[in-house]
Amino acid sequence: xxxxxKTGLIIMVIAxxxxxxxxxxxxxxxxxxxxxxxxxxxxxxxTLDDGTEFDxxxxxxxxxxxxxAGQMITGFDQGVNGMKLGESKTVKIPAExxxxxxxxxxxxxxxxTELPEDIEPEVGQELLNQKADGQIIVFTVINVSESNVxxxxxxxxxxxxxxxxxxxxxxx
Numbered sequence: 432x433x434x435x436x437k438t439g440l441i442i443m444v445i446a447x448x449x450x451x452x453x454x455x456x457x458x459x460x461x462x463x464x465x466x467x468x469x470x471x472x473x474x475x476x477x478t479l480d481d482g483t484e485f486d487x488x489x490x491x492x493x494x495x496x497x498x499x500a501g502q503m504i505t506g507f508d509q510g511v512n513g514m515k516l517g518e519s520k521t522v523k524i525p526a527e528x529x530x531x532x533x534x535x536x537x538x539x540x541x542x543x544t545e546l547p548e549d550i551e552p553e554v555g556q557e558l559l560n561q562k563a564d565g566q567i568i569v570f571t572v573i574n575v576s577e578s579n580v581x582x583x584x585x586x587x588x589x590x591x592x593x594x595x596x597x598x599x600x601x602x603x
Contacts, residue, residue: 462515462516463515463516463602464513464514464515464516465498465511465512465513465514465515465516465599465602466498466512466513467498467499467512468497468498468499468500469497469498469602469603470495470496470497470602470603471495471496471497471498471511471599471601471602471603472493472494472495472599472600472601472602472603473488473493473494473511473597473598473599473600474488474489474493474494474597474598474600475487475488475494475507475595475596475597475598476488476489476595476596477593477594477595478593478594478595478596479591479592479593479594480591480592480594485588485593493600493601495603496508498511498512499512504524504528504529504530504593505528505529506522506524506525506528506529506593507522507524507529507595507597509528510522510524510595510597511597511599514597514599515599516599516601516602517598517599517600518598518599519596519597519598519599520596520597521594521595521596521597522594522595522597523592523593523594524592524593524594524595525592526589526590526591526592526593529588529591529592529593530585530586530588530589530590530591531586531589531590532589532590533585533589533590534585534589537583537584537585538573538581538582538583538584538585539581539582539584540579540580540581540582541579541580541582542578542579542580543577543578543579543580546558546580552572552575552580553572553575554572554573554574554575555571555572556571556572557569557570557571557572558570558571558572558582568584569584570582570583570584571583571584571585571587
C-alpha cells in the first residue's frame with residue numbers, strides 16, 4: 432500500500448516539474464479554436480483569381496459574425512471554422528461555395544417605359560425592386576438602348592472563384 436502511494440506521489444511530482452518547466456503545454460490564447468456557434472471577429476482581404484481586390488476590412492473594424500448562422504458565404508464560414516485565435520490563413524473559395532454560378536436567367540430586358548419616370552438608367556447603376564413578399568432584389572443595369580434596359584440580378588461576384596486572406600482576431 433505504501434508503495435502505491437509513493438509511486439503516485441512520484442508521478443505527481445514529475446508532472447508538476449514538467450508543467451513548471453514548460454515541457455507540458457498549457458492552453459494559451461493561440462490554442463483557442465473557433466467553432467460553429469461562436470461569434471468571431473476577423474480581418475480579411477478578398478481577391479479574384481487575377482489578383483484584383485474586391486473587398487477588405489483592413490483600416491476598418493473587423494467583420495463580426497456567428498459561424499454557421501448563414502450570415503456569410505459557405506466557403507468563408509467553413510474557412511474560419513477551426514481557426515485558432517490569432518491565426519491567419521488563405522482560403523480559396525470556388526464560386527459554388529461563394530455567390531453561386533452566373534445565371535443567364537437572372538438577366539432580363541425591359542422596356543424603358545417600365546422604369547419609373549424619374550430614373551435615367553446608366554450602365555453600372557443599381558436599381559432596387561421590392562417583391563410582393565417584401566424581398567428586395569438588386570438589379571445592375573448592364574445595357575441601355577433608346578427603347579430597352581438590360582438588368583442583371585446576379586450578384587456581381589457570381590460565377591467567380593474567390594480568395595480570402597483571413598485573420599481571426601477575436602472570439603467574442
